Amino acid sequence: MDKQSTIDNYEAHVSAGKVSFYRKYGMNFVMGRREGAWLYDIDEQKRLFNCHSNGGVFNLGHRHQEVIDSLKLALDEVDIGNHHLMSQERAALATQLTDSMPGDLNVCIFGVGGGEAVDLALKLALGHTGRSKIISANGGYHGHTGLALSVGDAQYREPFGIGLTDMVQVPFNDAMALENALDDQVAAVILETIPATLGMVMPKPEYLEQVRSLCDQNGTLLIMDEVQSGLGRTGKLWAFEHADIIPDMVIVGKGLSGGIYPISATIIREPLDAIFRKDPFIHISTFGGSELGCRVGQKVVSISSNENFLRRVREAGGMIRTGLDALRDKYPKFFTGIRQSGMMIGLELRDKYAGPALTKAAYDQDLLIVYANNDTSVCQFLPPMTITDNEIKWVILQLDKALNSARKLRTALIAKQKTDGLLKRFSRKD
Numbered sequence: 500m501d502k503q504s505t506i507d508n509y510e511a512h513v514s515a516g517k518v519s520f521y522r523k524y525g526m527n528f529v530m531g532r533r534e535g536a537w538l539y540d541i542d543e544q545k546r547l548f549n550c551h552s553n554g555g556v557f558n559l560g561h562r563h564q565e566v567i568d569s570l571k572l573a574l575d576e577v578d579i580g581n582h583h584l585m586s587q588e589r590a591a592l593a594t595q596l597t598d599s600m601p602g603d604l605n606v607c608i609f610g611v612g613g614g615e616a617v618d619l620a621l622k623l624a625l626g627h628t629g630r631s632k633i634i635s636a637n638g639g640y641h642g643h644t645g646l647a648l649s650v651g652d653a654q655y656r657e658p659f660g661i662g663l664t665d666m667v668q669v670p671f672n673d674a675m676a677l678e679n680a681l682d683d684q685v686a687a688v689i690l691e692t693i694p695a696t697l698g699m700v701m702p703k704p705e706y707l708e709q710v711r712s713l714c715d716q717n718g719t720l721l722i723m724d725e726v727q728s729g730l731g732r733t734g735k736l737w738a739f740e741h742a743d744i745i746p747d748m749v750i751v752g753k754g755l756s757g758g759i760y761p762i763s764a765t766i767i768r769e770p771l772d773a774i775f776r777k778d779p780f781i782h783i784s785t786f787g788g789s790e791l792g793c794r795v796g797q798k799v800v801s802i803s804s805n806e807n808f809l810r811r812v813r814e815a816g817g818m819i820r821t822g823l824d825a826l827r828d829k830y831p832k833f834f835t836g837i838r839q840s841g842m843m844i845g846l847e848l849r850d851k852y853a854g855p856a857l858t859k860a861a862y863d864q865d866l867l868i869v870y871a872n873n874d875t876s877v878c879q880f881l882p883p884m885t886i887t888d889n890e891i892k893w894v895i896l897q898l899d900k901a902l903n904s905a906r907k908l909r910t911a912l913i914a915k916q917k918t919d920g921l922l923k924r925f926s927r928k929d
């Protein structure tokens with residue numbers, strides 16, 4: 500199918516809204532060939548360097564050879580598997596994941612996507628504690644499935660008339676607000692370790708320790724969502740390891756798939772397993788932890804947990820920082836700050852119009868950068884962790900040009916009142 504027919508069919512049968520959005524902003528890119536950090540338009544007339552990595556799905560770049568090889572071998576040997584039976588592949592990946600976590604985070608339940616893994620964690624917290632409330636962060640994002648949607652930002656639930664009174668939200672980084680919201684009906688607090696959709700907000704020093712201790716005092720479970728921040732993104736395998744805490748549950752998704760085969764995991768402390776010991780068939784996911792996905796996950800975890808890999812993430816993060824610091828000095832009014840942990844980076848910009856403007860300007864300079872949907876003054880900057888030194892230099896050069904034109908674009912966007920549409924979406928979520 501040629502490019503125009505693809506767009507026509509996409510418009511007719513997948514999403515007319517997206518097609519009209521991209522047409523309006525001159526971004527009619529259809530993903531074709533992909534390789535490493537690069538995406539090519541289906542007609543090969545344009546390519547984009549992926550500085551978003553789908554929120555971590557492409558942590559290892561597109562089509563990482565070792566990950567592909569692991570899936571190819573798995574296809575010769577296994578299939579989805581059978582969720583009723585015991586499985587060598589699930590046992591192997593569960594062992595790897597739980598071995599990588601502290602304390603008695605010893606049990607791993609697999610799913611297909613992040614939202615499903617969050618749903619399970621919340622369901623388990625409600626069931627285990629017998630309580631009814633969940634606290635999450637304003638502007639956080641945990642998925643678009645049932646319970647995950649309920650603890651996310653109102654803009655994603657209200658159009659569907661979903662609003663649960665037992666789901667309470669407090670500002671991230673505000674321990675006092677959390678303390679005030681906690682009561683004996685709160686089953687769990689769920690937080691992204693670094694809220695990505697809110698603009699890569701870095702947890703204040705001591706904040707996560709305070710949250711842990713408030714939860715302990717209140718008999719409330721602490722769930723850390725590491726869907727974006729996990730698997731080495733911050734220079735440690737799990738971002739919560741930067742704080743002195745052991746969560747009760749950890750959510751892993753996106754990158755575990757290697758960008759090749761969907762899989763997610765909810766890792767829980769041993770006592771929380773009680774419900775499943777009583778009735779091991781009470782929670783089922785037909786495709787969750789498919790054996791093909793487990794093989795891919797095993798490869799991803801072994802690459803990402805390697806100390807040399809993590810050292811390189813920290814080193815590349817430092818090199819990116821040097822480049823970004825220079826750009827911030829060059830465009831101080833527009834590019835106002837940098838949020839960073841390893842290669843999990845947010846570019847703080849002048850105002851809510853600047854994120855969409857930079858997204859479009861970066862696209863024009865062949866960079867895929869996406870503004871944070873719940874704070875559009877920030878652009879998410881998550882290049883693949885396999886980025887080379889030369890690629891970093893090139894990306895910084897392109898970003899320089901993009902920042903230069905984004906300043907003018909922002910003014911034009913405001914003048915033409917076009918921001919409404921652009922603000923509504925580049926990334927509807929992550």
Ligand SMILES: Cc1ncc(COP(=O)(O)O)c(C=O)c1O
Nearest residue numbers: 612613614640641642726727929
């Ligand atoms: C922090 C976080 N949690 C959960 C999810 C939901 O994952 P999925 O889209 O695989 O359901 C996302 C997706 O962007 C996410 O960023």
